[in-house]
Amino acid sequence: KFVFMKRDTQVFELIAAEKERQINGIELIASENFTSPQVMEAAGSVLTNKYAEGYPGKRYYGGCEIVDQVETIAIERAKELFGAVYANVQPHSGSQANAAVFQACLQPGDTILGFDLSHGGHLTHGSPVNFSGKLYRSTFYGVEEETGMLNYDKIQEIASKEKPKLIIAGASAYSRDIDFKRFREIADSVDALLLADIAHPAGLIAKGILNDPIPHCHFVTTTTHKTLRGPRGGLILMGQDFDNPFGIRLKNGNLRKMSALIDLAVFPGNQGGPLEHIIAAKAIAFGEALTDEFLHYMIQVKKNAAAMAAAFVGRDYKIISGGTDNHVMLIDLRNKGITGKEAEKVLVQADITANKNMVPFDDKSPFITSGIRFGTAAITTRGLREDDMGVIVSFIDEVLSNPENEEVISRVKENVNTMMRKRPLFNSLLIEQV
Numbered sequence: 437k438f439v440f441m442k443r444d445t446q447v448f449e450l451i452a453a454e455k456e457r458q459i460n461g462i463e464l465i466a467s468e469n470f471t472s473p474q475v476m477e478a479a480g481s482v483l484t485n486k487y488a489e490g491y492p493g494k495r496y497y498g499g500c501e502i503v504d505q506v507e508t509i510a511i512e513r514a515k516e517l518f519g520a521v522y523a524n525v526q527p528h529s530g531s532q533a534n535a536a537v538f539q540a541c542l543q544p545g546d547t548i549l550g551f552d553l554s555h556g557g558h559l560t561h562g563s564p565v566n567f568s569g570k571l572y573r574s575t576f577y578g579v580e581e582e583t584g585m586l587n588y589d590k591i592q593e594i595a596s597k598e599k600p601k602l603i604i605a606g607a608s609a610y611s612r613d614i615d616f617k618r619f620r621e622i623a624d625s626v627d628a629l630l631l632a633d634i635a636h637p638a639g640l641i642a643k644g645i646l647n648d649p650i651p652h653c654h655f656v657t658t659t660t661h662k663t664l665r666g667p668r669g670g671l672i673l674m675g676q677d678f679d680n681p682f683g684i685r686l687k688n689g690n691l692r693k694m695s696a697l698i699d700l701a702v703f704p705g706n707q708g709g710p711l712e713h714i715i716a717a718k719a720i721a722f723g724e725a726l727t728d729e730f731l732h733y734m735i736q737v738k739k740n741a742a743a744m745a746a747a748f749v750g751r752d753y754k755i756i757s758g759g760t761d762n763h764v765m766l767i768d769l770r771n772k773g774i775t776g777k778e779a780e781k782v783l784v785q786a787d788i789t790a791n792k793n794m795v796p797f798d799d800k801s802p803f804i805t806s807g808i809r810f811g812t813a814a815i816t817t818r819g820l821r822e823d824d825m826g827v828i829v830s831f832i833d834e835v836l837s838n839p840e841n842e843e844v845i846s847r848v849k850e851n852v853n854t855m856m857r858k859r860p861l862f863n864s865l866l867i868e869q870v
């Protein structure tokens with residue numbers, strides 16, 4: 437006897453409501469994007485039913501012949517996209533990708549040197565509330581107060597003093613290109629390994645728009661869901677394989693290869709079964725990112741960010757470092773008399789989503805903050821162009837200049853909704869051409 441399952445309307449109604457929210461609003465959270473329909477189809481596919489602990493050809497479960505092929509395609513496409521010799525597509529998130537690299541080359545208590553969270557770094561770069569700051573001795577570099585930019589001579593000084601075993605180059609809220617070559621010189625001078633965490637600009641880097649970390653960094657980690665426009669997940673890459681210099685020698689006197697150590701650190705070190713439905717979605721996203729249409733998309737993301745930054749500067753907003761080389765900008769709101777928390781809240785009332793963010797040398801707590809971060813990856817996927825950026829900035833300025841004025845906020849919200857309803861969620865060049 438079959439029991440018919442009732443559709444879970446409670447949850448599906450919420451999913452429908454979230455879809456409406458995404459369609460109606462202007463999405464400026466720098467770490468978000470809209471995946472293509474085929475990426476979502478794979479993420480919601482029967483592959484979610486499959487256990488596949490291990491790696492292609494070496495699994496701990498039967499019936500993995502098909503997911504082996506899927507995972508191999510994802511690995512090969514990731515390698516091609518970034519020019520890497522090694523890729524691990526299993527990390528469930530960017531944080532787990534970083535955790536696996538740390539575990540592969542460090543011992544608890546070892547020193548790491550990362551980008552200060554309050555200056556634009558990520559939690560996993562040594563924050564005391566994160567595994568990276570609890571398991572390892574974390575030290576930090578930051579940006580210069582006057583310029584808002586990294587000062588590589590100072591990073592060299594800190595590295596020489598702290599003698600880290602691993603240096604992390606990469607950020608969540610830094611709008612300038614990173615000099616990975618210089619980072620490698622610093623790392624080599626203190627015999628440290630170098631990790632580039634390109635979670636944010638991965639798509640721009642893959643298409644050659646920003647400096648390439650692969651030739652200079654021992655490891656590269658990324659998320660797959662930001663500028664790369666794939667499903668939520670993580671990825672680890674290496675430009676070349678090498679022996680772990682900090683490792684214990686095997687019986688035959690050899691050191692372990694880093695590729696083997698990273699594989700072990702992901703599974704069984706940090707995770708159990710890989711998410712093969714997400715790995716299939718990653719494979720599709722990497723395939724999309726390999727196209728020329730994705731190059732055009734990334735060029736437009738950068739152009740839109742430059743146009744948005746110029747429009748903010750034109751309205752006397754203070755962008756940290758004065759502008760942007762990538763998809764993101766961090767704005768210090770202190771001259772506007774509004775905190776990051778208040779700005780985020782009032783913008784949401786007008787259906788504009790962004791996130792409050794600490795600015796370098798912030799005098800407010802991480803819950804309040806003096807800053808707000810904007811990014812153009814998601815709105816560019818919806819087909820917005822440079823001309824639209826001035827309009828968006830005028831919406832933002834109206835709201836932030838009148839945070840108590842409900843009439844202004846509801847008028848802006850109506851204008852936002854009218855603008856965005858004309859734009860399908862996935863409106864990029866890639867789909868328009870199909």
Ligand code: PLP
Nearest residue numbers: 529530531558607608633635659
């Ligand atoms: N690294 C950087 C630089 C990030 O910005 C992020 C996410 O915001 C991560 C790592 C972690 O990614 P996830 O949220 O998937 O753990």
